[in-house]
Amino acid sequence: MFKPNLLSRTFKVCEVFRRNFTDLPPKNFKIERALLVTKLSRYEFERLRNPKLSETELEKTLRSRGTDYDTLIFLHNLHKNFEHRVAKNFKNAGVEVKLINRTSLEKETLKWADVLIPIGGDGTFLLSANRASPLFAKGKHKTPIVGFNSDPERSEGRLMLRKQYSENVEEAVKRIIKGDFKWMQRSRIRATLLGNNGEIPESVDLHGHAVSRMEQEETRPEYLSPEFALKYRAKMKRILPYLALNEVFIGETMSARVSHLQVVLNHSDVVNKTKCSGLCVSTGTGSTSWHTRLETNNIYSAYNNINRITNQHIEDLKQVLPQLKEMNVNVGEVVEKYNQNLIFPADDPRLCYSVREQICVGVWPSPKEFPSKNFVDNIVVKSRCIDACLVIDGSIAYPFNDGAKVLLENHPEDALLTISLD
Known part of the structure; x- marks a missing residue:
């Protein structure tokens, strides 16, 4: 009645994929410098939105609109106190520590660090992972990442260390410094725009924070091979500067509007046309997302x-x-x-696409046998939308309107190197 569990079906392909990693584990790995990426609390967010208000004026403004100001301050202090605990334990272990906000990660700072430590919840981990791109770390082994959940009572933190390590930070830090952990690779999605120019459209940060200056880093456009250019009617390609750890979602920004997309799977000659509520392309890590x-x-x-x-x-x-x-x-x-059975391993090299609420009536989809969910090695999507976006990990959005094309694929060198204590 049931298909075999996906975990058992992917062991062989994952083992081949793992052997392609060249820096697992990094040679002579030693932690001397730790970069702590801190959560932007709601209080800090409101402070940034209202820079001209005094503390008293800000409190009055927030209370007047119905915000629970006391809880806002309590949670802010809770997160900040936890950050100081983590920083103190690393310093006590003889590690040089830098604390920065998650929106201010830059190329040179990443090169400085031996380990990247997001502190907060999954959102902080994802934004840190987005910016820890190998595109900006060439010539250096990958910087491993390990996250601490600063508030496990209110945050699931599936990407962070378990709750027990939030309660016992000292134990976690000792194990990390000692090397008492397992290396783990998490596959990520590379998004490459296909078109007749090498421009990257201006992105929007859906969290409302300032977009990192890494967005402006140079990623040079490349000319496509004649065969590829002819197949997809494009001259150039350009890789977006962020890698998706969870998923890439493509669809109209207004949820009530139907998303019209054309999809090519595994570079086949079949163009699948669909009308739906959007397309989600997920990694193994993201198979427990949108949950x-x-x-x-x-x-x-x-x-x-x-x-x-x-x-x-x-x-x-x-x-x-x-x-x-x-x-x-x-x-x-x-x-x-x-x-x-919907969940598959974080290091699985395949992508799983899901057509959200696909219209199956009349001529849609075309061809009729186009499955609404399947595993693929790569996928090319062309937009026939009016006001759509391509969204990376629910964080960075790029305009993706009529005529826009993107290639989504998985490369072993793009995988995120993480540390697991369990």
Whole structure:
């Protein structure tokens, strides 16, 4: 009834992929300099938005609009106190420490660090990972990354160290310094724009922070091979300066508007045309993103919210298919197994695309057999949209309107080098 779990089907391909990594682990790795990337708290965000207001005026403004100012300050202090704990423990271990805001990562600072340590939640980790791009670290081994969850009671922090290490920072730091950990690679998506010029459109930071100056780093346009240029009717390509750790999402910015996209899988000759609510291309790390809490048999698990099924889906099927009633199907077990099968390893070299709410009526999709979800090695997407964006990890957005084309693929050298204590 069920397909074999994806984990068992990907072991061989992942092992081949792992052997292609040239710096796992880095030779003679030693931590002497740690770069701590701090969370931008909501208080700091409001402070940046209102630079001309005094503290008293800012408090009055926030309270007047209904903001819980006391909680805002409490959480700000909670995060800052935790940052100081982490910094103090690294300094006590003889490590030189720098603390910077997550939006101010620059090329030279990354080169300085032996390890990158985001402190906050998954958002801080993702923004740090986006900017820890090998595009800006050529000639140097990858800088490994390990994150501390500063508030595990209110943040899931799936990319960070476990809650036990938030409670015992000293133990975590000792293990990291001692080398008592496992190396782990997380695949990332490289996005390459295809067109007749080498320009990179101006990006928008969806968090409302200032876009890092790394955005302006030079990534030179390259001419396409004659065969590739003819196939996709483009002359040049240019790699976007950020790599997606979770996913790339493409769709209209107004959710009520239908996204019209053309998709080519694995450089085939078939152009798949779809109208939908957007296209999500995910890595193994991102297979637990876009997630929600689903309770089955008193077990809480995070699943891909685009593709997951619920108990209600199975109950509805039982009404349509009486044989399911006769089989006495365990609804919770079916849901659990199906949703678990959506998750695949973080170092899997494949990409999984998901067409969100694909229209399947009349001439759509074209061809009719175009699957709404599948694994691919690469994918080319052309926009027929009016006001769309290509969004990297829910953070950096690029305009992606009618005629825009992008190639999404996975390269071993782009993988994020991380440290796992478990």
